[in-house]
Amino acid sequence: KNEVEQSPQNLTAQEGEFITINCSYSVGISALHWLQQHPGGGIVSLFMLSSGKKKHGRLIATINIQEKHSSLHITASHPRDSAVYICAVDSNTGNQFYFGTGTSLTVIP
């Protein structure tokens, strides 16, 4: 059983397309994180949010606490956005941090 589920697992888009990656979770959380992992392995934190919406450049993250769901949107996608995007949650019971298995995004020029 996975506490965090992401969809889709793989996504291919044309440059300029609007992209949405979804994350659902089954545990109570204090915060949700979106991470980016490029080929070569480094992991970077994109967003941490516990309510509402956050925006950074072309990236937007939203969360609906009641529905236990979050989305990551990329506007005007670019080949440099190609990476694995990982959703993770801070459980609100103890020091537990659960990760989704990631969404592999490829943006074609």
Place this chain on the structure above:
Amino acid sequence: DAGITQSPRHKVTETGTPVTLRCHQTENHRYMYWYRQDPGHGLRLIHYSYGVKDTDKGEVSDGYSVSRSKTEDFLLTLESATSSQTSVYFCAIRETHDNEQFFGPGTRLTVL
């Protein structure tokens, strides 16, 4: 970028040998974590530390031990490496329990 390094970055070892991976931070963050990343599983917590000499187990702690004798270093030891421990290992740090995590570059370990 957060000052966090891992060593070694790559290691090949044989079944049954002990292996120690090192995570070093220059941020003076209280929390440090060791994860492993495997295809189809995502990242999974092995052990974490919430202060010097204060550590606790994660969901996949069997076969691993950790030590934190000073704030900046968190060591992960595979007491007797097995092929199932072939993985990519990531260290992460966090200033407080509810801040974002910063990840190290990863260590690719192969156990033959």
